[in-house]
Structures are given as structure tokens and as C-alpha cells.
Amino acid sequence: MKCEKCGAELDPEEKYEHAGQTLCEDCYLDIKATPKVCDPWAVYTAKKEVGENPTLTPVQKKILDLIKNSGPLSANEICTELGIAEQEFRNNFTVLRHMELAKATKMGNEVKYTTFNSV
Numbered sequence: 001m002k003c004e005k006c007g008a009e010l011d012p013e014e015k016y017e018h019a020g021q022t023l024c025e026d027c028y029l030d031i032k033a034t035p036k037v038c039d040p041w042a043v044y045t046a047k048k049e050v051g052e053n054p055t056l057t058p059v060q061k062k063i064l065d066l067i068k069n070s071g072p073l074s075a076n077e078i079c080t081e082l083g084i085a086e087q088e089f090r091n092n093f094t095v096l097r098h099m100e101l102a103k104a105t106k107m108g109n110e111v112k113y114t115t116f117n118s119v
């Protein structure tokens with residue numbers, strides 16, 4: 001068995017799997033430490049993880065879709081529209097806020113909720 005990157009002989013006990021490749025410890029740690037630009041697969045995988053991975057719960061997704069399509073909305077409007085309790089909305093909104101997907105904005109005397117990138 002050989003490392004697919006540097007060709008070093010591998011002890012089956014010391015092999016590492018990365019992106020479908022069998023690697024020696026050195027090559028594996030090298031990839032893990034610095035995803036190189038010349039390793040398009042590693043960069044692609046890293047980007048994909050960040051870009052598509054905000055794993056939202058169905059409720060979070062509904063909130064986000066709603067404020068995307070009809071926002072800014074007040075907490076009341078969102079709760080009524082989605083049929084959820086205000087506490088449930090607040091808990092889920094906190095997650096969206098931390099992911100920088102949604103934010104609160106003050107409009108007049110009211111706090112409204114909208115997508116993070118909108119003005």
C-alpha cells in the first residue's frame with residue numbers, strides 16, 4: 001500500500017483517508033493544516049462546508065424565507081404568519097443572527113426583523 005500523494009510505503013495501521021485518497025500521516029497532516037490552493041479538491045470541500053452547511057431547522061428556514069420574501073416584519077407578524085410562539089421565534093432568531101443570516105432593525109418605534117444583508 002502506498003500514499004497516493006507522495007508514494008511512500010504505508011503501514012495499513014498508519015494510513016489516513018482524505019477526500020477519497022489514502023495518505024501517509026505527513027501528507028494528511030499537511031492537507032489538514034493548510035488547504036493549499038494547488039489542491040482544488042481540498043479548497044472546494046472547505047468552501048462547500050462553509051457555504052452550504054448552515055444547517056437550519058425547518059422553523060429557522062421558514063423564518064428566513066419569510067423575512068427574505070416579505071421582511072422587514074415585526075416579531076408579531078412573523079409569529080402569526082408561521083403559527084409559532086414568540087419565545088420559539090426568539091430562540092430561532094438568535095441562531096439566525098449568529099449565523100449572520102438575519103438581523104433586527106429599528107423602524108420608528110418598532111423592532112423589525114430582516115435578512116442580514118438588507119439595509
Ligand SMILES: [Zn+2]
Nearest residue numbers: 003006024027
Ligand atoms: Zn504521503
